[in-house]
Amino acid sequence: MQGESVRERKEALAALGPVLPGSISRQWNVCGKAGCRCKDPRRPQKHGPYYQLSFTVGGRSSTLFLKARDVAAARQCIRRYRRLRDLNARLVAAYVALARREGVARFGEAQ
Numbered sequence: 774m775q776g777e778s779v780r781e782r783k784e785a786l787a788a789l790g791p792v793l794p795g796s797i798s799r800q801w802n803v804c805g806k807a808g809c810r811c812k813d814p815r816r817p818q819k820h821g822p823y824y825q826l827s828f829t830v831g832g833r834s835s836t837l838f839l840k841a842r843d844v845a846a847a848r849q850c851i852r853r854y855r856r857l858r859d860l861n862a863r864l865v866a867a868y869v870a871l872a873r874r875e876g877v878a879r880f881g882e883a884q
């Protein structure tokens with residue numbers, strides 16, 4: 774996107790909507806109940822699927838369990854987060870180009 778202005782990049786960032794970092798995994802598990810279907814010796818049927826969002830924010834890793842109905846929305850937020858990172862890198866590049874072209878004193882003015 775050669776030639777994008779700082780303003781255009783800021784507008785694109787503002788229009789993103791909610792974002793979430795990370796990735797989603799699908800899991801099944803075995804419970805602790807004796808005689809449960811998940812422990813059937815012939816045809817065990819694990820519980821699940823369960824969905825989990827794993828992410829790192831501020832250098833700290835964490836997870837968030839998701840309801841099945843929320844998985845599609847969470848995937849959209851993850852896509853937006855990836856777009857946010859891309860747009861942020863482009864915004865920084867635009868500021869560097871502006872500083873080279875017009876000097877850093879220009880940053881005191883509203884963009």
